[in-house]
Amino acid sequence: MDAIPGRHPAPAAALGTEGPPLLRAEALTRRFGAATVLDGLDLEIRHGEFFALLGGSGSGKSTLLRLIAGFDAPDSGRLLLEGRDLAGLPPQHRPVNMMFQAYALFPHLSVFDNVAYGLRREGVRGAALARRVDEALALVGLEGLARRRPHALSGGQRQRVALARSLVKRPRLLLLDEPLGALDAGLRERTGFELRALQRRLAEAQGTAFVMVTHDQEEALSLADRVGVMQGGRLVQVDTPEALYERPATRFVAGFLGGAN
Numbered sequence: 006m007d008a009i010p011g012r013h014p015a016p017a018a019a020l021g022t023e024g025p026p027l028l029r030a031e032a033l034t035r036r037f038g039a040a041t042v043l044d045g046l047d048l049e050i051r052h053g054e055f056f057a058l059l060g061g062s063g064s065g066k067s068t069l070l071r072l073i074a075g076f077d078a079p080d081s082g083r084l085l086l087e088g089r090d091l092a093g094l095p096p097q098h099r100p101v102n103m104m105f106q107a108y109a110l111f112p113h114l115s116v117f118d119n120v121a122y123g124l125r126r127e128g129v130r131g132a133a134l135a136r137r138v139d140e141a142l143a144l145v146g147l148e149g150l151a152r153r154r155p156h157a158l159s160g161g162q163r164q165r166v167a168l169a170r171s172l173v174k175r176p177r178l179l180l181l182d183e184p185l186g187a188l189d190a191g192l193r194e195r196t197g198f199e200l201r202a203l204q205r206r207l208a209e210a211q212g213t214a215f216v217m218v219t220h221d222q223e224e225a226l227s228l229a230d231r232v233g234v235m236q237g238g239r240l241v242q243v244d245t246p247e248a249l250y251e252r253p254a255t256r257f258v259a260g261f262l263g264g265a266n
């Protein structure tokens with residue numbers, strides 16, 4: 006079908022639809038005071054997929070990513086990565102990386118040193134370090150810009166440095182919280198498709214999955230293999246863009262997708 010502009014589904018063979026999922030969330034609950042922000046949420050992320058988490062402001066999207074990354078812990082429920090319970094595992098020991106917005110780059114460090122930062126802290130040095138950083142910069146198409154400082158880059162290039170800084174750790178799962186939010190409309194669409202292409206290359210090379218948060222339904226439907234729609238701390242529907250678009254499970258989903266039904 007081509008009702009969704011710019012949509013190019015991944016070949017089914019590229020997705021890990023067989024065997025155990027990469028990530029499984031079971032009855033995940035998180036409360037802040039009287040507010041239940043995640044309300045017994047269940048979710049499975051497959052190896053190599055591009056998953057979009059779509060929902061309105063305050064629906065719990067960022068909270069869910071923070072739990073997966075390990076910056077916060079659930080009040081109840083479990084998170085399993087390839088069957089391993091993540092409880093108590095600190096963020097730096099999880100094969101998961103959260104991409105922060107480009108403004109979090111170190112302004113006084115070169116592109117190379119920004120990307121190398123996390124690996125240096127792990128004790129990676131010399132040729133091994135250079136190889137990993139070069140690999141990450143090549144993945145995002147910034148090979149020639151390693152010596153620049155962030156201020157000498159465009160907004161889109163800074164975004165790619167932030168991506169390279171996440172990818173250099175070779176995560177199994179990359180979490181992106183509204184990565185395109187700060188970009189203007191034209192750049193936003195182009196960067197979205199670049200992100201999609203990058204995810205495909207990573208999925209083939211090492212099975213990396215992306216979970217991207219967005220409140221933009223067009224972005225979710227055109228980029229993702231599957232979309233989860235969040236409302237009030239729960240996933241109200243998880244499906245392919247085609248199925249969501251054609252068969253929204255609730256009026257809320259239909260309304261959120263722009264009244265497709």
Ligand code: ADP
Nearest residue numbers: 037040042060061062063064065066067068069
């Ligand atoms: P989203 O990313 O979908 O916009 P969030 O996960 O950031 O939503 O937040 C969901 C709800 O939880 C919001 O009402 C927010 O105010 C609340 N919340 C998030 N983090 C905290 C916190 N650390 N303390 C108190 N309330 C929080």
Ligand code: MG
Nearest residue numbers: 066067068182
């Ligand atoms: Mg958020």
